Amino acid sequence: xxxxxxxxxxxxxxxxxxxxxxxxxxxxxxxxxxxxxxxxxxxxxxxxxxxxxxxxxxxxxxxxxxxxxxxxxxxxxxxxxxxxxxxxxxxxxxxxxxxxxxxxxxxxxxxxxxxxxxxxxxxxxxxxx
Amino acid sequence: xxxxxxxxxxxxxxxxxxxxxxxxxxxxxxxxxxxxxxxxxxxxxxxxxxxxxxxxxxxxxxxxxxxxxxxxxxxxxxxxxxxxxxxxxxxxxxxxxxxxxxxxxxxxxxxxxxxxxxxxxxxxxxxxxxxxxxxxxxxxxxxxxxxxxxxxxxxxxxxxxxxxxxxxxxxxxxxxxxxxxxxxxxxxxxxxxxxxxxxxxxxxxxxxxxxxxxxxxxxxxxxxxxxxxxxxxxxxxxxxxxxxxxxxxxxxxxxxxxxxxxxxxxxxxxxxxxxxxxxxxxxxxxxxxxxxxxxxxxxxxxxxxxxxxxxxxxxxxxxxxxxxxxxxxxxxxxxxxxxxxxxxxxxxxxxxxxxxxxxxxxxxxxxxxxxxxxxxxxxxxxxxxxxxxxxxxxxxxxxxxxxxxxxxxxxxxxxxxxxxxxxxxxxxxxxxxxxxxxxxxxxxxxxxxxxxxxxxxxxxxxxxxxxxxxxxxxxxxxxxxxxxxxxxxxxxxxxxxxxxxxxxxxxxxxxxxxxxxxxxxxxxxxxxxxxxxxxxxxxxxxxxxxxxxxx
Amino acid sequence: xxxxxxxxxxxxxxxxxxxxxxxxxxxxxxxxxxxxxxxxxxxxxxxxxxxxxxxxxxxxxxxxxxxxxxxxxxxxxxxxxxxxxxxxxxxxxxxxxxxxxxxxxxxxxxxxxxxxxxxxxxxxxxxxxxxxxxxxxxxxxxxxxxxxxxxxxxxxxxxxxxxxxxxxxxxxxxxxxxxxxxxxxxxxxxxxxxxxxxxxx
Numbered sequence: 001x002x003x004x005x006x007x008x009x010x011x012x013x014x015x016x017x018x019x020x021x022x023x024x025x026x027x028x029x030x031x032x033x034x035x036x037x038x039x040x041x042x043x044x045x046x047x048x049x050x051x052x053x054x055x056x057x058x059x060x061x062x063x064x065x066x067x068x069x070x071x072x073x074x075x076x077x078x079x080x081x082x083x084x085x086x087x088x089x090x091x092x093x094x095x096x097x098x099x100x101x102x103x104x105x106x107x108x109x110x111x112x113x114x115x116x117x118x119x120x121x122x123x124x125x126x127x128x129x
Numbered sequence: 130x131x132x133x134x135x136x137x138x139x140x141x142x143x144x145x146x147x148x149x150x151x152x153x154x155x156x157x158x159x160x161x162x163x164x165x166x167x168x169x170x171x172x173x174x175x176x177x178x179x180x181x182x183x184x185x186x187x188x189x190x191x192x193x194x195x196x197x198x199x200x201x202x203x204x205x206x207x208x209x210x211x212x213x214x215x216x217x218x219x220x221x222x223x224x225x226x227x228x229x230x231x232x233x234x235x236x237x238x239x240x241x242x243x244x245x246x247x248x249x250x251x252x253x254x255x256x257x258x259x260x261x262x263x264x265x266x267x268x269x270x271x272x273x274x275x276x277x278x279x280x281x282x283x284x285x286x287x288x289x290x291x292x293x294x295x296x297x298x299x300x301x302x303x304x305x306x307x308x309x310x311x312x313x314x315x316x317x318x319x320x321x322x323x324x325x326x327x328x329x330x331x332x333x334x335x336x337x338x339x340x341x342x343x344x345x346x347x348x349x350x351x352x353x354x355x356x357x358x359x360x361x362x363x364x365x366x367x368x369x370x371x372x373x374x375x376x377x378x379x380x381x382x383x384x385x386x387x388x389x390x391x392x393x394x395x396x397x398x399x400x401x402x403x404x405x406x407x408x409x410x411x412x413x414x415x416x417x418x419x420x421x422x423x424x425x426x427x428x429x430x431x432x433x434x435x436x437x438x439x440x441x442x443x444x445x446x447x448x449x450x451x452x453x454x455x456x457x458x459x460x461x462x463x464x465x466x467x468x469x470x471x472x473x474x475x476x477x478x479x480x481x482x483x484x485x486x487x488x489x490x491x492x493x494x495x496x497x498x499x500x501x502x503x504x505x506x507x508x509x510x511x512x513x514x515x516x517x518x519x520x521x522x523x524x525x526x527x528x529x530x531x532x533x534x535x536x537x538x539x540x541x542x543x544x545x546x547x548x549x550x551x552x553x554x555x556x557x558x559x560x561x562x563x564x565x566x567x568x569x570x571x572x573x574x575x576x577x578x579x580x581x582x583x584x585x586x587x588x589x590x591x592x593x594x595x596x597x598x599x600x601x602x603x604x605x606x607x608x609x610x611x612x613x614x615x616x617x618x619x620x621x622x623x624x625x626x627x628x629x630x631x632x633x634x635x636x637x638x639x640x641x642x643x644x645x646x647x648x649x650x651x652x653x654x655x656x657x658x659x660x661x662x663x664x665x666x667x668x669x670x671x672x673x674x675x676x677x678x679x680x
Numbered sequence: 681x682x683x684x685x686x687x688x689x690x691x692x693x694x695x696x697x698x699x700x701x702x703x704x705x706x707x708x709x710x711x712x713x714x715x716x717x718x719x720x721x722x723x724x725x726x727x728x729x730x731x732x733x734x735x736x737x738x739x740x741x742x743x744x745x746x747x748x749x750x751x752x753x754x755x756x757x758x759x760x761x762x763x764x765x766x767x768x769x770x771x772x773x774x775x776x777x778x779x780x781x782x783x784x785x786x787x788x789x790x791x792x793x794x795x796x797x798x799x800x801x802x803x804x805x806x807x808x809x810x811x812x813x814x815x816x817x818x819x820x821x822x823x824x825x826x827x828x829x830x831x832x833x834x835x836x837x838x839x840x841x842x843x844x845x846x847x848x849x850x851x852x853x854x855x856x857x858x859x860x861x862x863x864x865x866x867x868x869x870x871x872x873x874x875x876x877x878x879x880x881x
Contacts, residue, residue, distance in 0.1 A: 011756045015749065022745040029737050033730075036879035048875035055871045063748045064864045070686065072324060076693040080700035083352045083439055088708050090443060091388050094455035095712055252687050317694045325687040351694050355701040363709065370795035372816035373809040374709060379796075380809025385712060389705065 021062045028055050145635070146660075149556070149653040164254035165656060169261050170240030171554065174547075176264060177236055178623070180227035183272075185616065187220035192578070192612040195605045198597055210595040214281035215296075217593060221284030222301065226308045227268055229539055230397060233404035234350075235260070235315050237546045238343045240554055242319060244647035244654065245337045247328025247663040252321035256314050263311035270304035273297075283593060285394070286361075288375035288386040292368045299368060302361040309354045309361075312400070316350025319343050328646070330665035334428065337645045337669045338421065341428045342407020345435035349396045349403075352439070357393035360386070384450045388442070395442035399434055401535055402502075405542030406431070406473055409495050412545055413477050414670040415643045416492035417484025421670045423476040430469035437466045447518050456515055463513035470506050474499065489641070490564030494545030497572050501537025505530060508583070523593075526586025532579045544571070544622065551626065552636030556653040559633055563625035570618030577611025645669050685854050692858045696865050699828075703869050706824070710817045710876065713810075720810025723803065725880050727792060728818070732783045733878035736776050737870065743772030744867040747836075747860040750843075754853035759846045762856065766840035769863065773833045780826055787815075794819040818877055825873060828866050835859045 032051040040047060061067045066074045150167045160168055194200060194208045194216060201207070208216075243251055251257050274280060274297035282291040282298065291298050323344045327336065364386070366372055373379040375386040414421045421427065443451055443459030451459075477499060486492070508530040512518045521527060552558050585604045590597060597605065639648040644667070650659050714721045750765035791799035798812035839856055842848065848856055 011752055011758075014752050018745055018748050018752070022741060025741045025744075026738065029734070029741065032875055032879065033734055036875070045880060048879055049872075052872050052875050056868050059744060059864055059868050059871065063744050064861055069689070073689060073693045076690070076697050077700075079348075079352065080697035080704070084701055084704035084708070086439055087356065087392050087705065088711065090440070090455065090458075091385075091708060091712055092715070093458065094384075094388065094443065094446075094452050095382075095715055097452040097454040098450075099452065253691055256691075313698055317691055317698075320694055321687050321690045324690055325683055351697055352701060355698040356705045359702055359705040359709075366795070366816075366820065370797075370816070372795045372820075373813040374713060374816070380717070380813060382712070382716065385709070389709070392705075 017062070021058060025055055025058060028058075145556075146651050146655050148655065149651065150656045151556075151653055153656045162258075164250070164258055166239050166243050166250050166254065166257060167554070167654060167658075169257050170236050170238075173231065173239060173261055173264070174236035174554075176261070176268070177228050177232045180223055180268065181232075184220055184224035184228055185619065187216050187223065189612055189616055190216045191220055192609040194595070195597070196609045197606065198599060198602055200595070211281060213595045214283075214593075215279040218280050218283050219275060222280065222305070223271065224535075225284055225397075226305050227264075227271060229401045229535060230312055231264060231308075231315065233408065233539070233543055233546065234319065234343055234346055234400075235264070235311075237408070237543070237550060238319065238339070238404060239315075241550055241647050242340060242343055243322060243326065244650060244658050245340055245645050246322065246326055246331065247646050247659065247665065248322065248326040249657050249659075251318045252326055253318050257318055260311045260314040260318070263307050263314070267304045267306075267308035267311060270300055270307065274300035274304060285390060286364060286386075287390075288364065288367070288381075288383045289377065291364060292376050299365050302365055306358050306361045309358045312350050313354045316347035316354075318347075320347040320351065323347075328663055328665045334425065335665055335668060338410035338424065338427050338431070339407040339645070341431045342403045342410065345431040346400050346403045346407075348432070348435045349400050349438060353393045353396035353400075356389060357397075360389040360393065363389070384446065387446050387449050391442040391445040392439075395445065396435075396438040398531075398535070399438040401539045402470075403431060403434060405498070405502075405539040406470075408542045408546035408549070409477060409498050410473075411643075411645065412491045412495040412549055413480050414672075415549075415641050416489060416495070417481045417486050418642065418672050419480055419484035419670075420668075420672055421476065422479040423472075424670070426472050427476050430472045434466070434469040437462075437469070441466050441513075444513055444518070447515060448522055460513055460515040460518075464510070467506065467510055467513070470502075474503060474506075488565075489548075489561060490559075490568055491545045491549035491641070493565060493568045494541050494548065497568065498538060498541045498545065501533055501541060501572075501575070505533030505535075505537050508533065521586060523591055524586035525582040525590045525592055528592045529579045529582035529586060532582070537575060537579070541571070541575075544568075547626070549641065550647075551629070552640045553647060553650075553652050553654070555630055555633075556636050557629045557633035558636050558640065559629040560625050563621065567618045567621040567625065570614055570621060572618075574611050574613070574615030574618050578608050578615055579611075581608045581611065644671055681851070685857075688854050688858060689861075692861050696861065699865055699869075703821070703824070706817070706821050707872065707876070710821065713813050713817065717808065717810025717813065720803070720805055720808050721814050722880065723805075724811050724814035724818075725877065727787075727790070727800075728878050729783055729786070730878055732779050733874050736779050737874045739772050739776050739779070740867045740870050743769045743776070744864055746772065747863045750839075751853065751856050751860045754843065754848040754856040755850045757849050759843055759848065762848060763840045763843040766836050766843060766856075770833050770836045770840065773829050773836070776829055777826065777833075780822065784819075821873060821877075825866070825869055828869075832859070832863050832866055836863070 028051055032048055032055075035047050035051070036044065060074075060077060064077075066077065150165055160172065163169060190208075191213070193202070194213045196202070199206065200209075200213075239251070239257065243249065277297040277300060278295060280286075280294075280296045280298055280301045282294060282296070286298065286302065323336070323340055363372070363374055367375050367381070371379050373381045375381045375383055377383055410421060410427055441459060441463045443455055444463045447456055447459075488496075508526070511521060512527065512530065548559065548564060581604050585601055585608075586592075588601070590601045590604075636652040638650065638652055640652075641648075646663055646665075647654075649663060746765045746768040750762050750769065753759075753762035753765055787793075791801065792815050793799060794816040795812055798815055800811065803811055836859060839859055843856070
């Protein structure tokens with residue numbers, strides 16, 4: 001726990017660090033709320049998610065100590081997001097590129113003619129296929 | 130007590146400890162409240178074998194239903210289409226969720242992995258026990274759902290049928306939800322154990338390859354299973370409340386269910402096969418008395434298989450309505466995922482080359498694995514080829530393919546590992562003669578049952594169909610007879626293994642001359658695995674410095 | 681001891697990874713449904729109360745701060761302050777739940793129920809399933825998130841009681857650290873949930 005004892009020896013500095021982080025997060029929250037009132041079209045989603053990712057990264061790196069921890073914890077945390085990203089990527093790839101094509105060998109339905117009384121047996125024959 | 134290997138080597142022994150993990154404490158509560166990974170492994174072993182029996186019974190019923198197109202036995206119709214749908218659904222669901230996903234990790238790996246690392250136990254022993262109880266709860270719920278109104282949707286629960294059919298879909302899906310958490314906690318435990326509990330001096334590339342395989346499996350369990358959990362919850366909520374996510378009549382997308390479902394279920398098949406491959410990586414060097422060829426390649430291939438398994442799930446949706454672009458992308462990626470498996474096959478074969486091979490039962494199962502998994506894996510490539518998949522999908526060809534990899538792969542490997550570690554776990558040797566007979570029956574029966582299904586599928590016989598054209602009857606019948614041979618081999622295995630507990634000769638510490646750390650403990654091991662903390666001294670699979678007698 | 685602490689941390693991060701994928705799958709479903717019903721979803725967004733969501737975001741961020749302070753107090757042997765910060769975190773979580781409860785009840789009054797119970801009138805595209813789907817996802821995700829908030833409150837309260845009994849010190853503060861990690865994840869999920877549900881126009 002050597003990294004922790006370094007910090008533990010200076011709780012005041014740590015408190016300041018956490019407080020500054022909180023203020024930064026609150027500012028970013030204000031920015032994201034403000035940005036939502038301006039119409040960037042489809043850019044709104046991008047901006048919102050970008051700011052959310054920045055906020056999330058700050059929470060992860062500083063509040064969750066990933067910056068000073070052993071790297072394995074960060075790898076595990078990031079892996080979750082990466083594989084979620086893979087899921088989203090391929091799902092949107094599919095949904096976004098669907099064109100619902102008709103089969104290329106689709107024949108139009110043959111017109112059904114009303115069977116004449118004399119021709120009824122003949123019609124029945126062709127139907128048997 | 131000495132044991133002579135068929136190859137003629139004699140292994141000495143130290144005095145057998147009086148108290149071991151089996152008899153140190155007695156009484157049912159000592160087992161139910163144990164946090165000893167070995168006891169939990171044994172309990173899991175009994176549990177998954179029970180599940181295998183149940184799933185196997187349904188398999189036999191499936192095959193019996195298809196013996197002839199009139200569905201008669203001794204002249205009387207005994208099964209309806211509705212019953213048949215339930216048989217194959219329950220066979221699939223029980224085998225996948227209750228047996229094959231937990232089997233090797235939770236039973237064999239639970240027992241052996243900490244010992245291979247020189248550890249006393251896994252990282253979180255109580256979570257290990259909780260994982261077992263979650264399995265039990267899931268099993269009770271699954272069996273309960275069978276009693277209340279057996280599910281008939283197929284083990285894949287495709288919507289919109291699963292959102293509208295009666296039958297206890299809710300209870301079964303919640304059972305699988307609970308089983309998913311059992312799986313997650315097992316994986317979590319092993320990953321933490323491998324990271325932090327290795328013996329002093331044992332680096333990552335000093336670990337046995339079995340550990341690499343189980344580690345890779347744990348990665349998949351952690352990352353994939355939660356998505357299954359949510360999928361099942363969404364399915365249940367759709368069923369009860371009609372959210373409109375999967376049912377197109379209320380604005381949903383049925384293909385979305387398949388995306389959600391297969392995002393877990395494709396990596397899940399690698400949860401099934403990676404532990405099997407891990408066992409083969411142990412058995413082959415031991416019975417070839419030769420260092421494994423390409424240790425790092427096998428280690429890297431295990432991890433890369435785990436990671437690549439996450440980007441190919443769309444190949445289950447090729448004919449489901451996926452876009453052409455996604456189809457092509459997934460097809461290309463699926464070819465990639467075959468490469469690590471191929472790497473392993475070559476390495477195992479090369480390990481055997483110029484080795485001092487003996488043919489005890491574990492090795493016979495390992496050799497069967499090589500043959501059967503090669504067929505299963507190669508036929509998988511047929512399915513990654515988009516143009517071929519269009520014709521073969523949902524036929525018996527795919528049924529044969531996945532049985533070759535899941536049963537011919539994982540179950541065969543499980544049996545091999547069971548025989549390999551049986552002396553260590555129980556302290557008794559099983560009968561080698563009966564082991565070989567049963568292995569032959571299993572191998573022959575398996576190929577009869579599923580090899581013939583390749584032919585049927587190629588000729589167009591669809592899967593999950595109750596009625597079929599007369600032309601398929603001979604092959605169906607042959608497959609059914611094969612299932613009886615297979616069943617008899619498995620039944621025989623159970624008999625002689627259980628008999629060995631009473632009449633089998635006592636096992637030495639290291640009957641096979643293995644080089645991994647678990648063989649340095651007694652058979653069966655003492656409660657804390659090793660009498661003193663082992664220190665890592667030589668590489669695994671290092672047969673050059675192997676002395677025959679154990680000091 | 682350090683080995684045990686490190687091991688427990690790895691275990692908790694692995695669990696957090698599963699939570700990321702659990703909620704992430706729900707986000708994915710939400711995103712794909714938004715793709716299917718863009719207009720309905722935009723219209724449905726407007727019906728949520730921005731002030732409530734914004735306040736909740738601030739409250740959770742503050743609670744994340746108090747949680748990490750609790751860990752700091754635990755590992756610098758300030759047991760009383762540790763307990764205080766833990767109770768503050770519980771308090772913030774309580775405020776969050778109250779605001780959520782208010783939101784839910786006022787949504788129900790307007791007929792904004794999930795799934796087949798959706799009974800709101802005055803939608804721009806009547807008869808479309810998109811609105812019910814939006815609110816289904818809204819209630820599912822905020823409901824699951826709220827469940828995690830409740831669990832977090834329970835765990836923190838238990839820890840606060842243990843802290844005031846002096847059970848944590850620089851030699852042993854693992855439970856505080858682990859539960860704080862869980863709490864930060866709860867906050868992190870809300871950081872994504874808030875803009876996607878409340879702010880997209």
